Amino acid sequence: MEQLTNHLIVISFDCLSALDFPLLQTLPHFKTILEKGSYVKKVASIYPSVTYPCHTTIVTGNYPNKHGIINNTLLQPGRTSPDWNWYRKLIKGTTLYDEAKKANLTTAALLWPVTGKANIDYNLPEIFPNRPWHNQILVSLRNGSPRYQWDLNQRFGHIRNGLNQPELDDFVLASTVHTIKTKKPNLLLVHFTDLDTQRHHYGFSSREAFASILRHNERLGRIFSALKESGIYENSTIIALGDHSALDESKALNLNVLFQQHKLISVNAKGKINNWKAYCKSCDGSAYIYLKDRDDFETSNKVKRLLKSLLADPAAGIEKILNAEEAASKGADGSCTFMVEAKKGYYFLEDFQGVYVKNVTREDVLVDKKYTLACHGYSPEKPEYSTIFMAAGKGIRHKTVVQKARLIDEGPTMARLLGLNLGDTDGKIIKELLTV
Structure with missing residues (x-):
């Protein structure tokens, strides 16, 4: 199958909503994607619309009952802090990054959910210490790419303030920029959670949520600059998406x-x-x-x-x-x-x-x-509860607006851009967005 792009950069802005479109259209870096590329106005999430099932759907093209990640956390009655679905082995079937590896493409993932111990070249998995005797850095090192993570921590660890936002996303951004410049991956998956955190803590339309979207715009701009500085911008496709909305x-x-x-x-x-x-x-x-x-x-x-x-x-x-x-x-x-x-x-x-x-x-x-x-976690049938998908670069049509799509359609679409196939998926390719 023909490969439509050399570098696919997938940026998940957790909790980005279709209701955010009017604001995004005024922000320079989001505006770049919207004006140079194409987007889906309303993306229906999955049920339940929580982060780990959503991100697994994004990379598999399947609903939770098919890929196996049916909730964020495990059924552990009575536990104050249940364990999360951190590990790749819990996913049934293949993923976008598995197929990329099979095709000898270079893969990288930063805080992408359910990637613990995944076969990813440069992997900083989203996992946190859930026992009093655990340590954040050691837990991450054991479940991702140790040498890669150690280097990132040496360079940018001072930016972090535990798991607090916006410092955590600032650390992820610095690590992403460095990864683009030094590794030039064919597939890069990045997960930012600043907006989700602010909406949980302060409300959907809070000042804090607004400020986090402004920070995300700046983060997107830094990623654009890194792609240009590394000489791969013209051969790249940038996708910015949300996984769910919030109420x-x-x-x-x-x-x-x-x-x-x-x-x-x-x-x-x-x-x-x-x-x-x-x-x-x-x-x-x-x-x-x-x-x-x-x-x-x-x-x-x-x-x-x-x-x-x-x-x-x-x-x-x-x-x-x-x-x-x-x-x-x-x-x-x-x-x-x-x-x-x-x-x-x-x-x-x-x-x-x-x-x-x-x-x-x-x-x-x-x-x-x-x-x-x-x-979030509500039914995708709830009114005013859609999320977002926008793309620009190689393989993406200019100024095409698709009214509706589903979260399950994103994986097959991204696979097509890399000339890959996720097999028999619940979702289908959003052909209107692609140049072929």
């Missing part, structure tokens, strides 16, 4: 509190879960309901009655209930027993003690990072 919320729903009250979760004397029959696994704006025994019809019926009573209560925050088959039909995890969608203004947590509906204040957000003022 403001102010009420957290704790279904596990009700499950405990109905004796579906039991707690020991230390306040820890020691057994469970049903558990609400949060995906922020939606949640999976799992049964410990999927054939426990008594528990299933009990949960169903409880959920239906909440659906009938306007103040309970539940918009929709799906069974396993309905969840699977939308690309979500069919091994759940139910999936629930929150109303706008609500989201799910996994607390099993306290109140069912928790009013979230700014003070709560400052004290505990589980509380947010805007989040």
